[in-house]
Amino acid sequence: MKPSNTTNLNSAEETEDLSVYFDMGVSVTNVLYGFEDEQLKVFIQKISRYPYEGAWALPGVLIKSNEGLENKSREIAEECFGNGDVYLEQLNAFGKIYRHPLGRVIDIAFYGLINMERDINSYRTDKEFKWIPVTEVPELAYDHNEILELARQRLKRRIVNRPIGFKLLPEEFTLTELQSLYEQILGRSLDKRNFRKKVLKLDVLLEKGRDENNDSPGRNPLLYKFNKERYNHYMENGF
Amino acid sequence: MKPSNTTNLNSAEETEDLSVYFDMGVSVTNVLYGFEDEQLKVFIQKISRYPYEGAWALPGVLIKSNEGLENKSREIAEECFGNGDVYLEQLNAFGKIYRHPLGRVIDIAFYGLINMERDINSYRTDKEFKWIPVTEVPELAYDHNEILELARQRLKRRIVNRPIGFKLLPEEFTLTELQSLYEQILGRSLDKRNFRKKVLKLDVLLEKGRDENNDSPGRNPLLYKFNKERYNHYMENGF
DNA sequence: TCAAAAGTGTTTCCCTTACACCCATGC
DNA sequence: GCATGGGTGTAAGGGAAACACTTTTGA
Helix, strand or coil: CCCCCCCCCCCCCCCHHHHHHCCCEEEEEEEEEEEEEEEEEEEEECCCCCCCCCCCCCCCCEECCCCCHHHHHHHHHHHCCCCCEEEEEEEECCCCCCCCCCCCEEEEEEECCCCCCCCCCCCCCCCEEEEEHHHHHHCCCCCCHHHHHHHHHHHHHHHHCCHHHHCCCCCEEEEHHHHHHHHHHHHHCCCCCHHHHHHHHHHEEEEEEEEECCCCCCCCEEEEEEEEHHHHHHHHHCC | CCCCCCCCCCCCCCCHHHHCCCEEEEEEEEEEEEEEEEEEEEEEEEECCCCCCCCCEEEEEECCCCHHHHHHHHHHHHHHCCCCCCCEEEEEEHHHCCCCCCCCEEEEEEECCCCCCCCCCCCCCCCCCCEEEECCCCCCCCCCHHHHHHHHHHHHHHHCCCHHHHHCCCCCCHHHHHHHHHHHHHHHCCCCCHHHHHHHHHHCCEEEEEECCCCCCCCCCCEEEECCHHHHHHHHHHH
C-alpha cells in the first residue's frame, strides 16, 4: 500500500512527489452506548500515556494502511467487550488540523449500540474503563466531547425514525423501560399513554407474559420481546 | 506535522514505531449539485492521467497534512467555479482499502449546492468538465458512483426538512420551477395544489410580481424571492 | 379558438397531543 | 390501608393526500 512515485495522480500537480500526500494518520473512534439502571451510558477509558496521561477518552485507535474503517470499529468493540458483532454506524470524519498532538490525524467516528445483557462477553483488562451516564461525561481528550455531541444528535434522530431502541434493551423488557430509554435519548419526558399507543401500533413487539420476579410495589408489568420478522419487513418496505 | 517517535500514542502498543501509522493519504471529494433547464445536475470532470485516463470523476484532490477538510472542499469549489463561498456539508468517509490505486487513501466526501446564476464566477480551464443530469451520470472513476448515491439520499432527506432548495434557484423563481426542483430531487411527482399550500404556509417566500418576459403560452407566472430573515428565524427556532 | 401553463378549495383521514383515573402488589 | 408503579380511552386539532376546473396568454 505504499504510494508509487512513477505515476501521477488525478488531482496531483504535474510532476510532484507523491510522498508528500502519504504522511497522514487515520484513526477510528467509537461512541458506544449502553443502557443500564434506567440510564443511557457511554463507554470511556483512561489514557495511560503522553500526551493525555490520566485523561478519559472514547475508545479509538490509529489504523494501518491495510485496515478497513468499519472493520477497525468492530475490532475496537471486540477489544472492549469481547464481541465485535454489534450495531455500528459511521458518524462523520473529524479532521481539525491540530486535533492530535503527534501529527495530522483524521478521525473517523462511529457510534454503536451495545446490549448490556447480550453483547458483552468480557471487558478489557489492559485499561481502566467505565460506563458513564451521558449526563455525567467529563472533559475528554482530543475533540472527543465534540464527537460525543454529534453522536447524541444522530442517535436522537435515529431513535424516532427507526426502532433501534430495542438494541439497547434486554431480551425481554417492559414498556416503562422502553419509554425511559426514549426519554433519556430525547432528553424530555413523554406521555405514557401516547407512547404506548404509538409503539404498540408499530407492531414490532411480542407480548411475553408478566414479570413475576418483581420486588417493586405495584402491578407486575407485562414483558415484551422485539419481533425481528416485523422489523425486517419494515426495513425493507419502509415505515 | 511529522509524527514524533519519542513518545507513545494512546492507542499504539508499547514501543512501536509510530511511522507505520503515518503513511496514508486523505482526499476530499465534492458532489456539486446545480439546477438548470429544469434538471438537477452534478458537476463532473475528466481525469487526464493514470490510472483512470479519460474517465469521468467527481472533483476531488489529495490533501496535505496542513490542510483542513472543509477548507479543501471549498478550495475545490473555488477551482471549479471561481467561488468557494457555497453551501457545503460533509457526507461521510469512504475508506475501502483498495479504492485508490496508488496507496491507501481515505476519502472525505462533501456535497454542495451551487447556484448556477450567482455562485459561478468562472469555470476551470485546465480540465474537461460538464454539468450532467443526475439521471444520466456515467460510470465514474474510483468509488464515485457510490459517493453520488449517498449524496442523493442525503439531499433527498435534507430537502424535506429544510428549505435548502432555494439555494439552487435563481434570485427570482416561480412556484412551478420550485416544484420541479423538488420533484427531481425526490424522484416523484408532487401534487401542485398541495405543494403550493405547503410552501406558502412556510412563509419564507416574498411575492415579486409577474414575470412579464415570458414567451411561453399561458398565464404569466408570479415570481417569488426567498425571504432570508424568515429562514434565519426558522433555523434558530426550529421548523 | 385552441393549446399550454398558471392558479385555486374542499374533504377525508390519520397522526399527534392533551389529559385523569383505576388496578395490582408489597410493605 | 397506603404508597408505588402498571395500565387504560377519548376528544380536539393539524397536517397530509386526493381530487378538477377556471383563467390567462401566445400562436
